[in-house]
Amino acid sequence: MGEPEGTLALLRGLVPHVAEEAVVVLDAFALGVLPGAGDVQDRLRGRLVLTPNLAETARLLEREEIPDEDAADAVRDAAARFGAVVCGHGFVSDGERTWRSSTGHTGLGTSGSGDVLAGAIVGLLARGADPAQAAVWAMHLHAAAGDALTARVGKVGFLARELVDELPHQLHALTA
Known part of the structure; x- marks a missing residue:
């Protein structure tokens, strides 16, 4: 999964076989190729859960980096951009609501x-x-x-x- 073209091909090949009502959870390198996969984004919008760390959140938003203090906004922005629930760096957002972990x-x-x-x-x-x-x-x-x-x-x-x-x-x- 460390090779972008192969990862993107795998995502594109799997998505047509995923039931329309199924929720899809993406993690790791799949998050790195998602910004360039508009077709995958469109097919999974509204039923996608992403679990990025802060560096992966930056890649999703096509930014160099995200400071810790901006994590909540970045998670919310990624959720809104991808029509997803995003869980990362102590926050969960669906693009409208954001929850913060009180532990960890x-x-x-x-x-x-x-x-x-x-x-x-x-x-x-x-x-x-x-x-x-x-x-x-x-x-x-x-x-x-x-x-x-x-x-x-x-x-x-x-x-x-x-x-x-x-x-x-x-x-x-x-x-x-």
């Missing part, structure tokens, strides 16, 4: 952590949540899992796979 720690910057977040969103979507609800809940669960691991392991040193194991505990705590 820098230890979530570990490799694979974003994959866990995307997987949590997909799992909540599969359970019937709408895209914004799935992204908000997943953002909170992901951050709370990081907080729990930080309390047990320390600010750094936990692995993304440990976040996966912590998610059900956080979901139970949230719904109890």
Whole structure:
């Protein structure tokens, strides 16, 4: 997935096979090619969830960089531009509403952590949540899992796979 033309070809090849009512979650390098894929954007508008980090958000908005203090505006701008729910850097936006995480720690910057977040969103979507609800809940669960691991392991040193194991505990705590 590290080659732009191949990634774009994969997206274009998959989109026609995705059911019209299906929500699509894109992460990682797919976010890097999305700005140049108007046909993909058009087909997925209104049923797309994006999970960019701040550098990927900058690429989505075709900017050099986005300062931390501008993250909320950038997430909202990306959501509006792509007709998507965008979950990144502690914010979720559907282009009109924006939610901010009240938890989370820098230890979530570990490799694979974003994959866990995307997987949590997909799992909540599969359970019937709408895209914004799935992204908000997943953002909170992901951050709370990081907080729990930080309390047990320390600010750094936990692995993304440990976040996966912590998610059900956080979901139970949230719904109890």
